[in-house]
Amino acid sequence: MGGGDDSTFDPKQGLRILDFSNPNKVELAKTLRKACIDDGFLYLTNHGIDEKLLDDALVDIKRFFDLPMEEKMKCLHDKNHRGYTLFAEEILDLVNQKEGDTKEGYYVGWDVPEDHPMASKPLHGPNQWPSEGMDRKLGHRVASLIALALELRPDFFEKMFTTPMAAMRPLHYEAIHSKPEEGIFGSGAHSDYGLLTILLTDETGGLQICKDKFAKPQVWEDVPPIKGALIVNLGDMLERWTNGLFRSTLHRVLTKGVDRYSMAYFYDPNFDTMVECLPTCCSASNPARYAPMTSGEHLLKMYHKTDKSFDVTAKPHGFDDLPTSNSQKNEL
Numbered sequence: 470m471g472g473g474d475d476s477t478f479d480p481k482q483g484l485r486i487l488d489f490s491n492p493n494k495v496e497l498a499k500t501l502r503k504a505c506i507d508d509g510f511l512y513l514t515n516h517g518i519d520e521k522l523l524d525d526a527l528v529d530i531k532r533f534f535d536l537p538m539e540e541k542m543k544c545l546h547d548k549n550h551r552g553y554t555l556f557a558e559e560i561l562d563l564v565n566q567k568e569g570d571t572k573e574g575y576y577v578g579w580d581v582p583e584d585h586p587m588a589s590k591p592l593h594g595p596n597q598w599p600s601e602g603m604d605r606k607l608g609h610r611v612a613s614l615i616a617l618a619l620e621l622r623p624d625f626f627e628k629m630f631t632t633p634m635a636a637m638r639p640l641h642y643e644a645i646h647s648k649p650e651e652g653i654f655g656s657g658a659h660s661d662y663g664l665l666t667i668l669l670t671d672e673t674g675g676l677q678i679c680k681d682k683f684a685k686p687q688v689w690e691d692v693p694p695i696k697g698a699l700i701v702n703l704g705d706m707l708e709r710w711t712n713g714l715f716r717s718t719l720h721r722v723l724t725k726g727v728d729r730y731s732m733a734y735f736y737d738p739n740f741d742t743m744v745e746c747l748p749t750c751c752s753a754s755n756p757a758r759y760a761p762m763t764s765g766e767h768l769l770k771m772y773h774k775t776d777k778s779f780d781v782t783a784k785p786h787g788f789d790d791l792p793t794s795n796s797q798k799n800e801l
């Protein structure tokens with residue numbers, strides 16, 4: 470995997486490890502750049518979040534999903550995409566899945582009070598629970614290192630995250646054996662939609678990546694959990710900004726007959742952020758491959774496509790020309 474010419478590359482683990490205790494930002498940006506080009510996935514260590522807090526979060530996630538269904542239904546997700554999402558509600562891979570993802574979830578968004586000027590936008594509004602704001606520090610730190618890795622100013626992405634479409638999503642995968650050959654997946658193959666995702670998983674494993682989505686047959690590699698480390702992966706918007714240089718890698722979850730818990734933090738830019746090829750990533754011989762679009766447009770399209778109970782009142786303009794499958798989306 471990857472070039473293997475840097476000290477952070479561990480062939481046994483496969484993916485690179487970005488160690489935030491390293492004060493040398495240039496070195497970190499170099500490692501990050503390689504990981505973004507080769508894999509679109511990496512491990513983050515010494516990220517500043519206490520390991521005990523992460524363990525406690527996984528315990529609390531389990532406690533929430535263990536509640537009786539009638540309790541969970543009290544916070545069923547609303548039109549702003551905040552709250553509880555039902556088992557099998559999502560189908561992330563419309564080509565290969567026979568049933569919805571064998572998981573339930575809970576969305577916490579950026580809390581936007583009803584009287585905020587942004588509250589009338591789709592996907593904006595108050596959280597069901599908790600109501601306090603989300604911490605942006607880690608997402609911000611990774612984003613500024615990504616900017617450095619692209620030879621941009623470290624604050625390049627900052628203005629795009631003033632009222633971000635960021636979402637924290639605890640997940641519970643049922644104790645089912647995934648059967649890829651029968652179209653049963655914990656989480657179907659997909660790429661994430663935004664700038665980047667920071668992922669916490671328990672120790673059961675099951676996350677896999679496919680670095681070449683066009684290969685036939687596709688090759689899936691395990692991303693085993695490393696205790697205390699977080700997993701970072703890149704989203705579609707970053708792939709589009711970089712004209713495909715940085716990769717929004719296809720991934721999925723196969724469950725192994727035991728319950729699995731994880732929490733994804735989607736660090737996605739403001740609704741109106743324009744995502745278009747960075748001048749440094751295109752040239753006459755390498756023209757822009759993707760049409761410009763806004764962050765909100767992309768998120769709405771993807772939610773409409775993959776989540777069968779997504780509220781249609783959040784319909785974006787241009788919805789009629791939606792691609793109808795994830796594989797089509799991957800070619801956009």
Ligand SMILES: O=C(O)CCC(=O)C(=O)O
Pocket residue numbers: 638640656661668670676720722731732733
């Ligand atoms: O649960 C996991 O390990 C992955 C979750 C994921 O890929 C997602 O929610 O986008």
Ligand SMILES: [Fe+2]
Pocket residue numbers: 659660661720
């Ligand atoms: Fe994902």
